[in-house]
Amino acid sequence: MKYLVIGLGNIGPEYELTRHNAGFLTLDRLADRESLQWESGRLAFHSLYKFKGRQIHLVKPTTYMNLSGKAVNFWMQDLKVDRENMLVVVDDVALPFGKLRLKGKGSSAGHNGLKSIEEALGGQLYARLKFGIGDDFPKGKQVDYVLGRWTQEEISELPAIMDNAIEVIKAFCTIGIEKTMNSFNK
Structure with missing residues (x-):
């Protein structure tokens, strides 16, 4: 089975440790823990x-965040991944810092990265793991x-939160969204 997990953020050192890069940071932590290498690909880094x-x-x-949909659309097509096997990891100001929430669909709530993905995919029906900032x-x-x-x-608490997010990602890819939501959305 093939899955696509997209971590949203902005490239460049000036954005590296910003709240908006929670998606990038989570995938970087997963890659570090599993000794994965990032490769520069079309519109994205890939591992x-x-x-x-x-x-x-x-x-x-x-x-950059505002055009995330272009990269998502390209990689979905290139890898031939079904929408139900795609997960977007994204920062969310509506959730308290450290709270994670997995959703199968929903509005962009003003988030430019999610707006871009919505436009590229033609709708709101895709899974997202919201990382409370x-x-x-x-x-x-x-x-x-x-x-x-x-x-x-916040920096001292981030590793544990990102580790929880990684567990959600692994569960999403193994037991599916419904069981994962039931387990983690408490």
Whole structure:
């Protein structure tokens, strides 16, 4: 079985440790733990993770967040992955910091990466793992917060949260979305 897991983020050192790169950071942690190598491919960095008989293609778009849909569409077509075997890992200000929520569909809720994917796929029917980054910002400062760097306190908690996210990804690819949602969305 073939799966596609897309971690959303922005390329470049200035974005590396920002909240908006929660998807990138999670896939980087998985790659580090499993000694996987990233290869520069069309519109994205790509790595193949083999787990329990599954081919899990990890993708970090190099298109910048607002054009993530181009990379998602290309890799879905190129790898011939069904939409139900695709998972997007994305930051979410509506969830408290550290909270994870797996959903099978839903609106972009104003997230430009998800908007781009919605447009590219022609709908909201695709799985996403939302990585809570919290909403600790004053009115009108959401962009600064999302593109801001993690606090020291958050950085100390990130490894455990990313490890949980990796468990969700592995479960999604082995037991399916329904059982994974029942197990992890508490």
